[in-house]
Amino acid sequence: MTDSEQPAQRKSRAGRDLPAAIAVGLLLFGIVVATLVWWPPGFIVLLVVLTSLGALEVHQALRRVGMTSVLVPVVIGNIAIIGGSYAAAELQKVTNVPWHVVLLGTIGGSVLLALIWRMFYGAAGYARDSAASLFIIGYIPLLASFVGLILAQQHGVAKVVAVFLCITGSDTGGYAAGASLGRHPMAPTISPKKTWEGLAGSFLLAAVVGVLHFEFVMHQPWWQGVLLATVVVIFGTAGDLIESMIKRDVGIKDMSSFLPGHGGVMDRLDSTLVAAPAAWLLFTFLPVLP
Numbered sequence: 435m436t437d438s439e440q441p442a443q444r445k446s447r448a449g450r451d452l453p454a455a456i457a458v459g460l461l462l463f464g465i466v467v468a469t470l471v472w473w474p475p476g477f478i479v480l481l482v483v484l485t486s487l488g489a490l491e492v493h494q495a496l497r498r499v500g501m502t503s504v505l506v507p508v509v510i511g512n513i514a515i516i517g518g519s520y521a522a523a524e525l526q527k528v529t530n531v532p533w534h535v536v537l538l539g540t541i542g543g544s545v546l547l548a549l550i551w552r553m554f555y556g557a558a559g560y561a562r563d564s565a566a567s568l569f570i571i572g573y574i575p576l577l578a579s580f581v582g583l584i585l586a587q588q589h590g591v592a593k594v595v596a597v598f599l600c601i602t603g604s605d606t607g608g609y610a611a612g613a614s615l616g617r618h619p620m621a622p623t624i625s626p627k628k629t630w631e632g633l634a635g636s637f638l639l640a641a642v643v644g645v646l647h648f649e650f651v652m653h654q655p656w657w658q659g660v661l662l663a664t665v666v667v668i669f670g671t672a673g674d675l676i677e678s679m680i681k682r683d684v685g686i687k688d689m690s691s692f693l694p695g696h697g698g699v700m701d702r703l704d705s706t707l708v709a710a711p712a713a714w715l716l717f718t719f720l721p722v723l724p
Contacts, residue, residue, distance in 0.1 A: 462702075465480060466480065466598065467595075470585075470591050470594060470595060471591070474585055474590070474591060475520075477585065477594075478516065478517060478520050478582055478585070481516060481578060481581060481582065482512065482513050482516050482517055484699050484702075484703060485512050485516060485574050485575060485578045485699075485703065486509050486512050486513070487699040488574050488689075488698075488699045488700045488703050489505070489508050489509055489512055489570050489574050489575075490505065490509075491689040491690045491698045491699060491700050492569075492570050492573065492574065492680070492689070492700060493505050493508065493566075493570065494690070495680065495681070495684045495686060495689060496566045496569075496570075496684065498684040498685060498686070499683065499684050500559075500562065501562050501563060501565065501566035502559070502563045502566060503548075503563060503566035503567040503569075503570055504548050504551045504552050504555075504563070504567050506551065507544065507547040507548040507551045507567065508544070508548060508567055508570050508571060510544070510547065511540065511541075511543070511544025511545075511547065511548065511571050511575055512544075512571075512574060512575040512578075514540040514543065514544060515537065515540045515541055515544060515571075515575035515576060515579050516575050516578055516579050516581075516582055517582075518536050518537070518539075518540045519533055519536055519537040519540065519579040519582055519583060520579070520582030520583065520585065520586055521536075522535070522536035522537070523582065523583050523586030523587075524586050526586075527586075533583065533586070537579060541571070541576060544571050544575070545568060545571060548564065548567040548568065548571065549564055549567075552564050552567065573707070574703075574707065577707040577708065577710060577711055578703070578706075578707055578710065580710040580711040580713075580714040581594065581597075581706065581710045583714055584597065584710065584713060584714050584717060587717060587718075589652065592647075592651055592652050593652075593713075593717055595647065595651075596644065596647050596648065596651075596652065596659075596662060597662070597666060597706075597709065597710065597713045598706075599643045599644065599647050600640045600643060600644050600662055600663045600666040600667070600670075600709075601640075601666055601670055601705050601706055601709060602643070603636075603639040603640035603641075603642065603643040603644070603663070604636040604637075604639070604640040604663075604666060604667045604670050604671070604705070605636070605670075605705065606639055607635035607636045607637070607638055607639025607640060608628075608632040608633060608635050608636035608671075609632070609635075610635055610639075611629075611631050611632050611634060611635020611636070611638075612627065612628065612629045612631060612632025612635065613632075615629075615631040615632075615635075617629065617631060618630045618631065620632070620633055621675055621678075624675050624678050624679055624682065625674070625675055625678040628671075628674075628675075633667075633671065636667045636670075636671065637663070637664070637667050640663035640664075640666060640667050641659065641660050641663040641664070643659075643663070644659030644660060644662050644663035644666075645659035645660060645663075646659070647659060648662070654723070658723060661716070662713065662716060665709070665712050665713060665716055666705075666709045666712070666713060668712075669705075669708045669709040669711075669712040669713075670705035670706070670708065670709040671705070672708050673704045673705045673706070673707050673708030673709060674704050674705050676704065676708065677689075677700055677701070677704035688701055689701055
């Protein structure tokens with residue numbers, strides 16, 4: 435066996451370094467579980483750190499097509515929007531200040547700060563660069579804030595775990611079914627490796643873990659787990675395709691190499707960002723859910 439052949443055996447059909455991917459995945463899973471169970475605000479801190487790294491990745495990606503966001507205001511906004519909305523939702527349990535006022539205020543303040551900050555770099559490219567900043571603010575902290583809003587709900591830890599389990603089931607089921615059975619591309623011009631067989635695997639495994647979690651942890655009817663899994667798979671897949679569109683537009687394969695075996699932070703957050711608001715709507719407006 436030659437040296438050039440050895441690295442290839444460490445990678446899956448999807449091109450991942452499996453040992454590194456498994457190690458990083460288990461480490462992140464352990465940190466997420468530990469913070470959710472013993473210190474939920476620590477989970478929000480972790481979320482802010484990861485989304486800030488994600489904002490940096492998207493900032494660097496957009497620079498490849500001539501769009502330069504103002505990173506400092508974007509990161510400040512990321513901290514304020516995610517942390518502020520979660521804190522307000524928790525405080526609303528004992529005060530009369532509605533969380534959505536804080537969410538709207540932090541979004542508006544972040545947009546204004548970004549627009550004003552960019553003024554000091556001159557008029558050339560102002561509209562283009564401001565659009566990049568506002569895109570990141572809307573794409574990352576605004577969507578990610580719904581994870582914190584779910585956490586602040588009644589039985590929030592169990593709900594967040596349910597969402598993450600369904601996302602993990604969707605990713606794992608889709609990867610396994612797609613790698614072994616995938617024959618029919620689902621969106622060949624956006625993400626050639628995604629197949630309808632993989633999507634079926636996503637639905638199947640996400641539904642299984644959703645049902646088990648709702649039945650034995652949340653003590654709710656099994657069909658609610660299927661409902662959440664369906665919502666998470668649909669919107670999580672959309673989130674994956676949205677990020678694929680961004681990467682295809684700017685001409686990159688991975689957002690970065692921050693997470694060995696996984697690519698960039700955004701390559702792990704893409705599904706969660708779009709699935710979280712949909713899951714929050716489900717938990718909020720369907721009274722059958724706890």
